[in-house]
Amino acid sequence: MKNDHDKRKRKHSDILFFTFFSVPSVLLYIVFLIVPLGLVAWLSLTQWTGAGDIRFIGLENYRFLFSYSDFWIIIRNTAIMVLMNVAIQIPLATILAFVLFRLTKGFRFFRATYFLPSIISATVIGLMFSVLLNSDIGPVNSLLRSVGLNSLALSWLSNPRISIYTVTVVSLWQYIGYHMVLILAGMQSISEEIMESAMIDGANNFQLAVHIVLPQIRPVLEVSFIFCVTGCLKGFEHAFIMTWGGPGVASTNLALYMYKLAFSSSELGKGAAIAVMIVISALALTRLTNLIFRVKGEEDALSL
Amino acid sequence: MKKITRAFSALLVCCLVPMFMGCQSSTNAATVEQPESSSAYTSESSGSGETSGEIVTIRVLDQNTDTTEEMAAFLDKIDEYAAGVANRYVIEHEGIAGDDIKTVMKTYVAANNAPDLVEYWNSASDSGSMMEAGLFLPTDEFFAASENLSKEDFIESHFYYYDGVSYGIPMDHSSGVWLVNKDIFAQYDLEYPKTYDDIIGIAKVLQPNGIITLAMGSKGGNPLHFPLDDLYGRYEGAEEEMNSISTTGVIRTDLFVEALQYVEKMRDAGCFPSDTITNGDWGPTLALYNEGRAAMYYLLTPMASSLTEEAVAWSEIIDHPQVTGDKARTDQGDMGIFMGNKAMFINKASWEESEEKRAAIIDYLDFYFSDEMCQAYYEAKGTQPAKNLEYSDENAVEMSKRMNAYYAAHPNITKSAQLHMLTIPNDTVWADYQSFLDEFLSGAVTAEEYAAKVQDSLDRNYNKE
Structure with a gap:
């Protein structure tokens, strides 16, 4: 009886103790995330230039956006960015990480080399590629022309049909190293015994990668996918620097459109509506990624 | 051991809470410190002066950055002047080059933190919503209060009228x-x-x-x-x-x-x-x-x-x-x-805030649009100010x-x-x-x-x- 009482007292004291220490972080979370999110959601239902009165207009901003043809181009651009990054960036990063993981010499050098672009400011990378890809005076087209590939010397950033792909490839290239390091860390946490057992059983590198490494790093891959998808939704520096989202909106994604609406067009209500869409998309895509990985994990468990 | 851990944790929290509160209270005192991309010109007495209401701070947002030697020299002149008036008011300057100033200004305005003076585009296409919202002071009110500047000092065609009212003092020609x-x-x-x-x-x-x-x-x-x-x-x-x-x-x-x-x-x-x-x-x-x-x-x-x-x-x-x-x-x-598409705008709320602030704004603008500073502006920027003046080309x-x-x-x-x-x-x-x-x-x-x-x-x- 006394024991039960002591346990309850201890439990009560623990709850108080944990609450006491949780309150600051929860408060910070509420003040700096939940409240601003709520304000943005409310702002998305208003018309406001940033100066003067705020006018409540209900869902008018959303209605306008969904009926505006340029908005659908922006949605398509964002989808292209997400798909290209997921389909190219993560697989390439995984391959590079595995090659490094199996490398016996030069590991540190190559890891640093691949990681380097991701620590450089996206603004610097954007400026660098603006110069490299300048179709009039840039070295890329000069090189292509010098080897007779004139038809490939395109206007990489001013052609509305290809500018979104150019911008996406640049951002994709910059952050491959980041994902590679994440995935590599996951690989390095795999128990050596498992690897050695597989090698004693005669597994080659391909078999090691597919049957041992990839299943073991599934949680890391999941995180990498989520970072990649949400990064595409919120990243806008490359397009901002290289093309200003243009020509027109040809290389504008949701995040850049939000910025342009809010700070260039003085339409903070519409900008907030885009922000809400980004948050909803990020949550939905994160959940979708979780589900895909969970289903895949269950399938693999059943097959064993 | 558990008790020691708890005691240590509690002590840590006790230390953190005042620290957190200290950060909050030091924000006001830091307003006159020099941020990375801006400069604040002040004196030893400024901090105490501001709280007593004798010394005010005026925030100036413009496109003057020390990107060239000439511009650095121009900013030095403002610096020198600020040092001279530090016993009366503090000049807090923020220079943002190019169109980036639009983002900064719009952020300040949306946050209800507009600067006291801003160099901005003088037309409805860029500042219409701010003019509409009554953010800026009509120039007539400023010229009526200034003893050294009048509307006739500036090129008439460079005044922009929004609903019949001019809000910006023309900056450039x-x-x-x-x-x-x-x-x-x-x-x-x-x-x-x-x-x-x-x-x-x-x-x-x-x-x-x-x-x-x-x-x-x-x-x-x-x-x-x-x-x-x-x-x-x-x-x-x-x-x-x-x-x-x-x-x-x-x-x-x-x-x-x-x-x-x-x-x-x-x-x-x-x-x-x-x-x-x-x-x-x-x-x-x-x-x-x-x-x-x-x-x-x-x-x-x-x-x-x-x-x-x-x-x-x-x-x-x-x-x-x-x-x-x-x-x-x-x-x-x-x-x-x-x-002429740039102008200096006065924040109407700042103008009406206090006599001291109004006096500081008038004094700064009288200095900024003085003949000497207009000549320096021309030499630094290559563009003549909109003030009617015989500009010397000697150092242009x-x-x-x-x-x-x-x-x-x-x-x-x-x-x-x-x-x-x-x-x-x-x-x-x-x-x-x-x-x-x-x-x-x-x-x-x-x-x-x-x-x-x-x-x-x-x-x-x-x-x-």
Whole structure:
């Protein structure tokens, strides 16, 4: 009886103790995330230039956006960015990480080399590629022309049909190293015994990668996918620097459109509506990624 | 052990809470500290003075950054002055170059933290929503209070009126000229163009040789919207069309489309770089000319100080190319490029805040627009301020001197084409106008489509009633 009482007292004291220490972080979370999110959601239902009165207009901003043809181009651009990054960036990063993981010499050098672009400011990378890809005076087209590939010397950033792909490839290239390091860390946490057992059983590198490494790093891959998808939704520096989202909106994604609406067009209500869409998309895509990985994990468990 | 851990944790929290509160309370005291991209001019007494109400702080947001030696010298003068008045008020200066100041200003305004003084674009296309919201003080009130400055001190045509009220004290009087690289013209035995048709003819010679005829692109609409309006303004009736946009709500006119179609024709003839985005905006466009890759350049005085010595040496100012045909104005020979689109705005709330603040604002503006500072502004920026003054060319930027000499030698040139940036009555429409220009110059939309898109934006965002 006394024991039960002591346990309850201890439990009560623990709850108080944990609450006491949780309150600051929860408060910070509420003040700096939940409240601003709520304000943005409310702002998305208003018309406001940033100066003067705020006018409540209900869902008018959303209605306008969904009926505006340029908005659908922006949605398509964002989808292209997400798909290209997921389909190219993560697989390439995984391959590079595995090659490094199996490398016996030069590991540190190559890891640093691949990681380097991701620590450089996206603004610097954007400026660098603006110069490299300048179709009039840039070295890329000069090189292509010098080897007779004139038809490939395109206007990489001013052609509305290809500018979104150019911008996406640049951002994709910059952050491959980041994902590679994440995935590599996951690989390095795999128990050596498992690897050695597989090698004693005669597994080659391909078999090691597919049957041992990839299943073991599934949680890391999941995180990498989520970072990649949400990064595409919120990243806008490359397009901002290289093309200003243009020509027109040809290389504008949701995040850049939000910025342009809010700070260039003085339409903070519409900008907030885009922000809400980004948050909803990020949550939905994160959940979708979780589900895909969970289903895949269950399938693999059943097959064993 | 558990007790020790808990005691230690509790102690940690006890330390953190006051620290957190300390951060909060130190924010006010830090307002006069020097942030990375700004400077605050203060004295030892300023902190205590401000709290006692004797010394106020005025926040100035402008486009003055120490990017060149001349600009650094200009900022030093403000610094010296600030040191001299530190016993009366503190000048907190934030300099942001280029269009980035728009983002900063809009953020401040949305956060209800607008600076006391701001150098901004003086037209509804950029500051209309702020004028509408009553953020700025009418200039008449300032001139009535200032003993040293009056409205007559400034070029009358550079005052912008929003609903009949002027809010900005005109800052600059820019002018523009057409430059040619005489070495390229000599190399290809070409005559300087007298008409826009001539420019197309020149492109037929230069483009096959890898030379860009006219360094011109469009990124965020810059700098294309200036020469586009220059061309459009050379048609008879264009000025009236532009001036009446706010009353008619019409921007898509036959003349405007015709001007756009001419730009299309020039683009198709290879007059411009093929990469109109990367070579757009002010810096990249000038870089093409500075590097000798382009034969012609449309120069406005704010860029005069950025021309390299080599470029200045190979440059020659030519008469403005003219539009030909039945619809062309007959007085084009009298047309140059003149404009004033920047102004200093006073935050109305700051003005009304206290006598001390008002006195500080008046004192600072009297100093900033003094004859000495206007001369220094000219020498640092290459652009003459909008204050009526006999400016000395002795220490001026070389190309500015030559531009002045050109206009002095052509006293008949007194007119200038109107600009859409001064007549489009809404900032959302202006942002669309500029963004769509990138699309247009790259060939993604036709002249007709471009005009229709801008008209659609005007219809949606501007109520002419």
